[in-house]
Amino acid sequence: MQPSSLMRAFALVLLTASVVLLTAAIAGLVITAYIGLPALGSGDKYQLLSIAAVAVGGTALSGGIGGVALTAGGALFMTELQSITNVIHIGEFQLGSGGQFLIQGAAILLGTAFFAIVRRRRVAVPTLDRTGATTAPQ
Numbered sequence: 356m357q358p359s360s361l362m363r364a365f366a367l368v369l370l371t372a373s374v375v376l377l378t379a380a381i382a383g384l385v386i387t388a389y390i391g392l393p394a395l396g397s398g399d400k401y402q403l404l405s406i407a408a409v410a411v412g413g414t415a416l417s418g419g420i421g422g423v424a425l426t427a428g429g430a431l432f433m434t435e436l437q438s439i440t441n442v443i444h445i446g447e448f449q450l451g452s453g454g455q456f457l458i459q460g461a462a463i464l465l466g467t468a469f470f471a472i473v474r475r476r477r478v479a480v481p482t483l484d485r486t487g488a489t490t491a492p493q
Contacts, residue, residue, distance in 0.1 A: 383398070403460070407433050407459045407462055407463045407466075408426065408429040408433040410463045411429040411433060411463060411466030412428050412429025413466070413470040413473075420474075429466070433459065433462065437455065440454065441455075
């Protein structure tokens with residue numbers, strides 16, 4: 356690697372980390388303003404929901420596979436799932452206070468299993484290389 360490309364890569368990592376830290380700080384301030392006082396565990400209930408939205412949307416948690424539209428669909432699904440469990444009072448009465456977490460965990464499990472099956476069944480399509488010859492997928 357050239358020193359200049361290494362510096363560009365480091366600058367990109369530094370910029371990305373800065374943006375993530377800035378948005379996390381803003382989210383912390385918004386949650387603090389919403390509940391009225393700072394508390395260490397005030398955002399804990401949102402962690403599983405955000406991870407579940409990404410996993411149910413089909414984005415690989417290991418990285419590299421997925422997209423914004425799929426994640427938005429997963430977020431919409433998880434928001435609706437949380438709304439339904441609130442309406443029918445699953446989180447409060449029948450399953451206790453952890454009922455919504457159980458349902459969200461089951462949704463993560465089912466969503467990741469579904470997308471793993473879908474990805475395995477996809478048929479690879481031959482593509483054309485630069486010369487116009489058909490190449491078989493690997």
